Amino acid sequence: MDVLTDTARRFLAATAPEHTPVQSEMADLADEWGFPIVGPEAGAVCRLLARLTDAGRVFEFGSGFGYSATWFLRGGADHVTCTEFDVDEAERGVAFAADHGYADRVTFEVGDAMETVERYDGPFDVALIDHQKERYVDAYRAVLPKVRSGGVIVADNVTRGPIDFETLVAHFEAGDPLPDAAVDAETRGIGEYLGTVRSDDAVETAILPVGSGLAVSTVVR
Ligand SMILES: C[S@@+](CC[C@H](N)C(=O)[O-])C[C@H]1O[C@@H](n2cnc3c(N)ncnc32)[C@H](O)[C@@H]1O
Structure with missing residues (x-):
């Protein structure tokens, strides 16, 4: 289900920023592969967050071929560390960056993002969490100490994706239990993530x- 009415969704789509040439090519590839990119509406928010934080360094959990990264770069970010465990996707990301002249502003780390983040020191200005939904809380805990005060952690797929949104609504509205991880790890992961950030004073x-x-969390500690 879509949380927005059809009219609201069409309005947001019609008023979202135009793609740049590389973003158009990436969107075409996403269509061809059936690959889930954040899209221009959420991309515009990524651009905004980079601009508002005057971002230098951005870290992404789950980058594919770097579509979301291009929105942070459009917002003025100096550099995005992209993580991806699919070699083909990462190689396409490296090729896009080389072909479109921003290879010096992205680094593709192939492997498990949860291991990659341990190899990086902060501070980051922005972190995007967009990988395995059941690992969002782990990603948050790993990256929070590395995001500067005033920086932002943004998580995708909190209302749509491989999740049962109605279950999340019932959990936060009426206190219904989240599904067991063995039954629906993704919905449980998003529910636990939202519970974690909502109860964290940081x-x-x-x-x-x-x-x-998107769940957008500003670091206030
Ligand atoms: C939703 S897509 C990312 C889309 C990307 N943020 C964008 O909008 O352009 C999720 C990606 O995360 C990758 N992924 C999932 N778990 C991962 C992990 N633990 N480490 C690295 N990559 C991971 C998947 O292979 C997939 O390409």
Whole structure:
């Protein structure tokens, strides 16, 4: 289901920023592969967050071929560390960056993002969490100490994706239990993630129901 009415969704799509040439090529590839990119509505938020934080360094958990990274770069970020355990996707990301002249502004780390993040020191200005939903809390805990005060952690797929949104609504509205991890690890992962950031005094969180739904958490410690 979509949390937005069809009219609202069409309005957001019609008013989202135009793709740059490389983003158009990436969107075409995403269509061809059936690959889930954040899309221009959520991309515009990524661009905004980079601009508002005057971002130098951005870290992504789950980058594919670097579509979301291009939005942080459009927002003025100096550099995005992309993580991806699919070699083909990462290689396409490296090729896009080389062909479109931003190879010096992205690094593709092939492997498990949860291991890669341990090899990086902060501070980061922005972190994007967009990999395995059941590992969002682990990613948050790993990256939070590395995001500077005033920086932002943004998580995708909090209203749409491989999740049962109605179950999340019932959990936060009426206190219904989250599904067992063995039954629906993704929905449980997103529910636990939102519960974690909402109860953590280190961040202030707002949910933006654009794209697949973003949880935007500003680091306030
Ligand atoms: C939703 S897609 C990312 C889309 C990307 N953020 C964008 O909008 O352009 C999720 C990606 O994360 C990758 N992924 C999932 N778990 C991962 C992990 N633990 N480490 C590295 N990559 C991972 C998947 O292979 C997939 O390409």
